[in-house]
Amino acid sequence: MNPVESPASAAKPNLFQNKRTLRLVKERVFFGIIFASTLLALGFLFYLLFSIFHQGWDHLSVDFFTNFPSRFPAKAGFKSAIYGTVWLGGLTLIFSVFFGVGAALYLQEMSPRNRFTSWIEISISTLAGVPSIIYGMLGLGIFVRFLDLGRSVLAGALTLSLLIIPVIIIASREALKSVPDSVRMASYALGASKWQTVRDHVLPSAIPGVATGVILSMARAMGEAAPLILLGALTYVAFIPGSPMDSFTAMPIQIFNWASRPQEAFHDLASTGIIVLLGFLMICNSAAIFIRSRWGKRL
């Protein structure tokens, strides 16, 4: 491969041969290691999936979707948790897209480059790495107590929005960055204002990246239990929230509750809940892939 090596190996053919074998062996060993690590990761994933499906499959029925939680495992259902998660998801989507994409647009397209904006950028990347339970404490202090929203869907959605806004900002900025400057220049050359350029050209081209970021972070928010538990989201709720100010429960909370009970049957129900939550998240992720492949072609 390396042309410099060939004269040397011509002089000492054996040496080259040996080295080549050694390199091949090294290659094999290395590939073996990375293959094993892939297998290990997959193995754990499949083991997890297998044990969850094994435990939870039997409870997966129409009743599971239409019943409220109950002290009788056979009658217990996921209805209030599903509706709670849908409510949370919808509100979180509205808040986080509005503020997250807005902030990304400002930082990437509008803001001047100075110390202040670079400080903001560093803060946002730091916020993206803050553990979710900290956001729960923040939400409890600000939304539940200070703004007096109580333990409502609204307070939960605002807290989850805070959690994912930094991630959405970062993903959206990456998407905006990848829009070639020639698009902007062409728009300016035709006399468009900055806002027109962003609205009609930059943002539409960036949509696949933005949407992917939003959907993936939404999936993360829907799977979070810790901030909601800290917020005081409830465990037993046998009604569907009718307004943003209603109490709620969510899928991860209900799963956590079932998993921590003494009876084996409730542990199985927790697994059934996990199957439903996994299905929900898989739909989210497939939507992200679909949007990326569908819209991505236009660029």
Next chain:
Amino acid sequence: MKKLVLGALLATISTHAWAVDKSLKGEVKLDGSSTVFPIAEAAAEDFQKEYPNIRVTVGVSGTGGGMKKFTVGEIDIANASRKMKDEEVKKAAEKKIEYVELQIANDGIAIVVNSSNKYIKSLTMAQLKTLWEPGSKIKTWKDLDPSFPADPVKLYGPGGDSGTFDFFTEHVMGTARLSRSDYIASEDDNVLVTGVSKDKNALGYFGFAYFTENQKILRDIPLAGKDGAPVAPTPETIEKGTYPLSRPLMLYVNKKSAQKPEVKAFVSFMLKNAGRLSKEVGYVPLKESIYSDVIKKFDAFTSGKATH
């Protein structure tokens, strides 16, 4: 006896118009102990069948967490697996929160070991103290009793937010929250169950219901109090209080909330059914006569006669 109970119940019914008023609306908020949760959930489930327009919500923040919300008036009812602490009483007084304490069931704290452990036949409360006290010198089982093997001691117990931890330390150590800290702590009792069941040198403690569900993989240790023979935790010994680590499970009801018809209806319903429900979810009911006393106490409280 039965007639007395019936009489008391009838009195409650007649003075407080028990007839189900389906039009009652509103929300009843409970929060607190994870130990009390199953009873509260069961009560909420059945109650909402009778009163479909009342929304009952039950949270699980631990006894301490529930008290934090209760003493600032954020919830109507606090579920507790121990009595209110002095500082919580003080806090409620500062916020002018009046309340009533109602016992709804009994529970025991089970001391368990791995089922392969045959040498620990029973323990005294004093031994339990030596084992769990802060700075305990017990490193192998032989240190606790010369007849035990010299295997290392592995301890499992609940973490600091748990009412079980508060109760255990208070009754074993004499002072709440004193405990050695080199043990495996988890707020999730199933983690403790699994831990003890996988470790032949382990000893752990948690709520009795978690032991009854896992009798095949765990063995309970009978406990000897100050005087007398070791007593194993059973529904009978817990109810009688002869098992040294029996504890009451309680509801604290906010007075202002109790004036609301929906909260009053819920508490009355829960007290009326607490015996059956607590049995169904693995706890030990109180004696019928005690329930009627508790119901009387609540009625007196809502009609303003109680001085609490």
